[in-house]
Amino acid sequence: MNKELLQLLLPEGLLEYFEFVKVENVVETYNIYISERNIIPSEYEGDKLESKGFFDEETVRDFPLRGKPCFLKIKRRKWLNHNSGKIVYRNWEIVANGTRMTTEFATFLKGAFR
Known part of the structure; x- marks a missing residue:
């Protein structure tokens, strides 16, 4: 799907950290x-991280499209931090402060995954 069209449909800044997989009607x-793209979170840049796949898919309701309900099916990535031996993931509060992503959307994502 055309990236410019996706940017109109999806929340601002989303495509910086996520890639489009498919759409179903x-x-x-x-x-x-x-x-989620395999982009190391900035707070772990000095650590050795290894991608360990994704958390279970989450479903979040978004704005309707053409009068139909629209749902985002989101797969968030997780990494193994070899320095600490723990699984880590992106902190959406930090992302909101350091990128073009709106604080509102970061809060939305953070709340969606609690």
Whole structure:
């Protein structure tokens, strides 16, 4: 799908950290699937991280499209921090302070995954 069109449909800044996977038109709804890019979170830049796949997919309701409910099917990435031996993931509060992503959207993502 055209990146410019996606930027109009999805929350601002989302495509910096997520990549579009697919869209489904399922019985009166749209499902948009996105997965987090393998970009090391800035707070762990000095650590040795290894991608360990994704958390379970989360479903978040977004604005309707063409009068139909729209759902974002989001897969967030997780990494193994070899320095600490712990699984780590992106802190959306830090992202909001350091990028073009709106604080509102970062708060939305943070709240969606609690």
